[in-house]
Amino acid sequence: MYSIGNDIVALKAVNAERTITPQFYNKILAGTELPFYQSNCPGIPFYQFVWLAWSVKEAAYKCLKRIQPDLVFSPTRTVITSIDPPTVLIDKIPTGIPQTGIDEPGCYQIILSINSHTLYARSIIYGNELINSIVSPDPILSKVNWGINKTSAIDPDSQSKAVRKLLKERSQAEVIKDDVGTPWLNTADARIPVSLSHHQDWIGYAY
Amino acid sequence: MNRTEILDELKKILAPYTLDKEQLAAVNEETDLIRDLKINSANLVDIIIDAEEKYNVEIDYDDAEKMIVVGSCIDVIESRLKAQ
Numbered sequence: 001m002y003s004i005g006n007d008i009v010a011l012k013a014v015n016a017e018r019t020i021t022p023q024f025y026n027k028i029l030a031g032t033e034l035p036f037y038q039s040n041c042p043g044i045p046f047y048q049f050v051w052l053a054w055s056v057k058e059a060a061y062k063c064l065k066r067i068q069p070d071l072v073f074s075p076t077r078t079v080i081t082s083i084d085p086p087t088v089l090i091d092k093i094p095t096g097i098p099q100t101g102i103d104e105p106g107c108y109q110i111i112l113s114i115n116s117h118t119l120y121a122r123s124i125i126y127g128n129e130l131i132n133s134i135v136s137p138d139p140i141l142s143k144v145n146w147g148i149n150k151t152s153a154i155d156p157d158s159q160s161k162a163v164r165k166l167l168k169e170r171s172q173a174e175v176i177k178d179d180v181g182t183p184w185l186n187t188a189d190a191r192i193p194v195s196l197s198h199h200q201d202w203i204g205y206a207y
Numbered sequence: 208m209n210r211t212e213i214l215d216e217l218k219k220i221l222a223p224y225t226l227d228k229e230q231l232a233a234v235n236e237e238t239d240l241i242r243d244l245k246i247n248s249a250n251l252v253d254i255i256i257d258a259e260e261k262y263n264v265e266i267d268y269d270d271a272e273k274m275i276v277v278g279s280c281i282d283v284i285e286s287r288l289k290a291q
Contacts, residue, residue: 009249018256027252027271058248073248076268155226156245199249 002138004193004207005063007055008148009131010200011048019047028054030079040083041108044125051131052108053080056121059135060112062195063119069180071114081118082111091127093148099170101142102134134195134206145171146206151198159198167194167205208288210236213281220257224250236278251275258284264291 018024028050037049044052057078065071090106098104102122110121112135122141123133132148134141147170151162164175173187175194185194185207194207218234225231225244240246240254255271258264258280264287266274273279 014249015253018253023256023259024252027255027268054249054252072272074268074272156247199247 001067002193003063003066003136004144004195005059005061005066005135006146006195006197006204006206007059007062007131007133008197008199008202008204009051009055010202011051011128011130013200014047014051016045016047019050025050026076028057028075030076033080036080036083040085042085043089048125048131052123052125052133055131055133056080056110056112056123056135059121059133059195059197060114060119063135063137064114064117066182066193069182078112078114080110081113082109084109086124090124093126093129097148099147100145102144102146103142130202132204144206146204148202148204151201151203154201156198159203160196163196163198163203163205166203167196167207171207208285210281210285213284214277216261217258217277217280217284220254220261221246224254234277236276236281238277240275240277240280262288264288 033053037046041049057075060078061073086107087105106124108123110123112119112121119135119137120139121133121135123131125131134144134146147166149166151159167175171185173185175183176186177183183194183196185192192207194205197204218231222231224246227245230244238244241248255266255274259266262284266283266287270283274283
């Protein structure tokens with residue numbers, strides 16, 4: 001079954017000082033993941049590495065929960081097994097972000113393992129502003145449709161409406177939720193797995 | 208410390224992470240942190256660490272993953288306090 005998960009982290013909303021304490025990052029990182037920071041993530045501060053890990057794990061959980069509704073989110077048991085760093089670091093959010101495919105030079109390409117599943121992630125860190133992650137069971141993410149946008153409101157209900165509005169404008173389709181609360185994009189031809197995310201004043205989607 | 212006292216203190220820990228003050232005032236053991244209080248999942252680790260500091264306990268990842276519903280949070284804190 002095809003699935004997808006996304007997550008965004010508004011970096012200005014996180015407590016960077018707290019993030020770099022072992023008490024904090026040991027609740028997110030598995031023991032085998034710490035060495036990836038030194039060897040595979042040059043040029044980013046440690047707190048961003050921790051939130052990069054959080055972001056792909058949260059997106060992986062959302063991706064797999066669609067297939068296993070009883071799945072419990074456990075960051076330290078969602079294990080990053082590989083990180084290929086981007087060839088360029090992106091220092092700010094550009095205008096005209098492509099809405100299809102996420103294999104650009106600014107992407108971290110990450111592989112994760114949850115239980116017996118292998119999942120594939122692409123993440124972009126936009127300077128000190130935002131981390132955007134998308135996870136799929138399919139290693140090829142070149143056909144994924146995605147988007148991020150800044151909103152004026154930070155309350156969850158307004159963000160939820162804003163991300164649905166953005167999706168409607170771009171896909172011409174409505175988001176519906178099934179009996180267990182899983183979101184789908186309801187197009188004229190099919191129901192497509194869609195993942196929605198918001199944090200602070202940012203919203204994002206992927207399908 | 209009984210469950211009611213833990214719940215009262217837990218409300219204070221949760222307060223900075225939710226904008227829904229009506230739901231916070233009505234918190235009970237069935238309240239779901241994400242679905243009902245609309246707490247962003249990115250704040251869950253902060254809440255666990257705030258609870259650790261408040262009660263001077265250590266909450267490991269096996270316990271932390273249960274802390275999605277208020278009643279489960281109280282279970283974890285209660286068991287950690289008893290283990291001291």
